[in-house]
Amino acid sequence: MQKIQDGECYVEQTFSRLSCIEGDFSGVEFEDCTFEHCDFSGSTFARGKFIDCTFKHCNLSLMKVPSTRWFGVEFIECKLVGVDWTKADWPAFHLDSELRFKHCILNDASFFGLTLQGLRLDECKCHEVDFREGDFSHSFMTHCDFTNSVFMRTNLQSVDFTESENFNIHVLENKIDNATFSRFAALNLLYSLNIELVD
Known part of the structure; x- marks a missing residue:
């Protein structure tokens, strides 16, 4: 043993x-x-x-x-x-701690205020995860389910969200420059702007 x-x-x-x-x-x-x-x-x-x-x-x-x-x-x-x-x-001199999660369940986790650039989440369940005030720029968060997860004053610049879904990211309260979203999932970003979408 x-x-x-x-x-x-x-x-x-x-x-x-x-x-x-x-x-x-x-x-x-x-x-x-x-x-x-x-x-x-x-x-x-x-x-x-x-x-x-x-x-x-x-x-x-x-x-x-x-x-x-x-x-x-x-x-x-x-x-x-x-x-x-x-x-x-999390040492300040390591902006990228090279953490990788694949096919994991991360529900109810907290990454509040952390700098984890280059974080990799692939096909993960991320329900009610706290990403507020963190720096996750240049990360890969693909094929994930972000139901009820929170993003506020979060740096998501150049993050790849391809094929991820159920996220609620306010475009005016987070940095999302050069981030990548699947076409239909990107419509969720518009709901935070209080505008009406018509066919």
Whole structure:
């Protein structure tokens, strides 16, 4: 049975089917590690690091990440409901933390006020996610469902929203210069201008 010990550094290791529900970890560093079918729901990773790691088919819902650094991490088919990413450690000199989410559930997450340029969301469910006052310029948010997610004073310049839907982005309260939208989905942007559309 694999175990994660506080204060340890793990390099190029694979953790498979590890169940640590509501676990409490401090000062643990992971570099070039892979997590497969692990359950860290409700767990706390404090003052740690995840560098160039991959999570596949993992449950990370309600995970807490106080002062933990994330760089070059990819999540594939993971559940990350209710994660408050604002509590993590995001160094000012890394404008692009190279976070990638593919086929993930990110409902009720918070990215409030974060600078995560180049963020990649592909085919993700992003219901009621808080993107307010963040800088996500040059990101890729394609094939996603943004039902009830909030954008306000958000930098979305040059973001690719191709094939994404159900977003409510006020064009006067957010920066959307050079952003890309699918033709029909772009009609949602007009509703925020209080104008009438006719056939």
